[in-house]
Amino acid sequence: MPELPEVETVRRGLQPVMEGARIERVEARRPDLRFPLPERLAERIEGRRIESLSRRAKYLLADLEGGLVLAMHLGMSGSFRIETAEGDGAAAPVAGAAFHLARSEDRLHDHVIFHLARPEGGPARIVFNDPRRFGYMTLVPKAEMADHPHFRALGLEPTGNALSGADLAPRFRGKAAPLKAALLDQTIIAGLGNIYVCEALWRARLSPRREAGSIVKKDGTATQRLDTLALHIRETIADAIEAGGSTLRDYRQADGSLGYFQHRFNVYDREGEPCRHETCRGIVQRIVQSGRSTFFCPVCQR
Incomplete structure (x- = not known):
């Protein structure tokens, strides 16, 4: 999709x-x-x-x-x-x-x-x-x-500078759900999908299994990890848009041509390959969360 x-x-x-x-x-x-x-x-x-x-x-x-x-x-x-x-x-x-x-x-x-x-x-x-x-x-x-039913519950847009740790903190506070599930929740962030969630979590060095509430301070404000995650979500989406989107399955641009971002995936669909963080010696793993494949490095993503 x-x-x-x-x-x-x-x-x-x-x-x-x-x-x-x-x-x-x-x-x-x-x-x-x-x-x-x-x-x-x-x-x-x-x-x-x-x-x-x-x-x-x-x-x-x-x-x-x-x-x-x-x-x-x-x-x-x-x-x-x-x-x-x-x-x-x-x-x-x-x-x-x-x-x-x-x-x-x-x-x-x-x-x-x-x-x-x-x-x-x-x-x-x-x-x-x-x-x-x-x-x-x-x-x-x-x-x-x-x-309208299609739009009334949609969350924040992950583009521009609108998304920040401060915006996400009240939405993540107290959540025991894994970060991957929280980021796919369209009432929190609108439009994020499986591929780019995996990529953003890898960039932020955060485990997809970590509890979402664990990167919010006790007073309800954002931790540095949450600020970093928000930054990398924006950058991941911006890079993908600049590259023309991915070409997985049947996707085509308006002109019928292909996008190129899949050639720059750092973690998605790279099970068994070395982590691309320069200082990491981990191997990318694949797990299933809520019926979807999650790709991450168990060494540097904590």
Whole structure:
């Protein structure tokens, strides 16, 4: 399943084409994905301008004029393809968008197509392709976003400088759950997934089995270890976004190209290999926590 860096990479690929464009027509080639598509989807959004394209956790959010938000989730295998219409509808590069790459072999799984009119550059199509159909879309009035079931319980974003030890301390205080489980709790930090939690814990030299509450002081403030963890979470996500996300399984960027962060994994999927911390002689181990593989160094991660 694409993690936050992959979703952010897709957002950045789509943003230059979608922002400011008007949705002229919507093709819904099936009534549902993981869930039924929003009722009267085409009727409700055709003619509206896309004012901005943002992200919350692993959701892409298209803010439409008139106070509607189209929330889109990639699921396990969802991706977007950018096309322009030329003659017979063949894919063609969008001017100035070097990231374009057609993927005609997947077109049987093109389920939703947004036909856009852009102020500059001519018409374009945004194609949502999802072989496994675990992705989904929903329409939410912007004024109701904070109370919507998909968003109301989401925690802090792990990007920018918003995440700190001070922010995490009250959320970790008294928690006996392992750090790995706490970091995957979407009500604490929104959008963190298995891969990047393993990587951040390795960078911070913290064991995934350590109790989350053990890195909070008795007075409820952050320890140095918690401050360090928050820093490394932000840096891990930032590095992954810069690298274009990982390419595990079916993930593709908006242009269909691959990301490269998996070549820089320090611990994930490296069971039996030497720890990459220069001063450590440990060997990466794999354990299972809550049904998911955890990779860590038992020597330097404490």
